[in-house]
Amino acid sequence: MPMKPAFATITGMLLMGCTAMPTTPPPHEPAPPPPAADRQEDTCGAQRVQAHVGEKYSEALGEALEQTSGAQALRVMRPGYAYTLEYRAERLNVRLDEDGVITAIGCG
Template sequence: MPSKALSALVAALLLAGCAGGSTTPDPAPAPPPPGLAAGNDCDTSALQARVGQRFTAALGETLQAESGAATLRVLHPGTVATLDYRRDRLNVRLDDRDRITAIDCG
C-alpha cells in the first residue's frame, strides 16, 4: 500500500505543477542599435586612401567621423570578432605593425 500511496502522491505533484501554468508575455523587441535608429550607415568610399597608414586612436576617430559610422571596431591580427553584419559599424583591419590593411563596414 505505501508504494501505491507514494505513486499517487508523485502523480498529484506532477499534475499540480502543470495546472498553474501561467504564461509570461513575450518581451518587447530590443530597440535597434543607436546608429541604426539614427540612420548612420557606414560609407568607406572616401577612406580607402588611408590603407597602409599607421593606425592611431586619433585616426580612428577621424575615420569613424568621415565614414558616418556609429561605431568603430579595430581588428588586430588574430582578433576574434563576431560575424554579425551591422551597417553602422566601421571595421579597421590592421597588420602586426598597426598599419591599416583594410577598411570596411559591417
C-alpha cells in the same frame, strides 16, 4: 509442398511493400543569392576613407575615420583577436596587420 509457393509469394509481396516508391521532390523557390561586395551599400561610409589604407593606425586616426565616414560605430580588427561575425552595415571595420598598419577598411 504447397506451402513453399505461397510462402514465396507472400515474401515477395512483403518485400515489394518495403521498397521505396520513387517520388518527385516538391517544388521550391531557390535561395536568394548572397549580397555581392559590389552590390552592398556603403552604409558606413567606408569609401570616403579608403585613402587611409596603408597608414599606421592611431586612436586619433580612428576617431577621424569614424567622423569622416559617418559610421555609427568603429571596430578595429587586429590579427589574432576574435571578433563576432554579426554583420552591422553601419559599423566601420578597420583591419590592421601585425605592425598596426591599416590593410582594409569596410562596413560590417
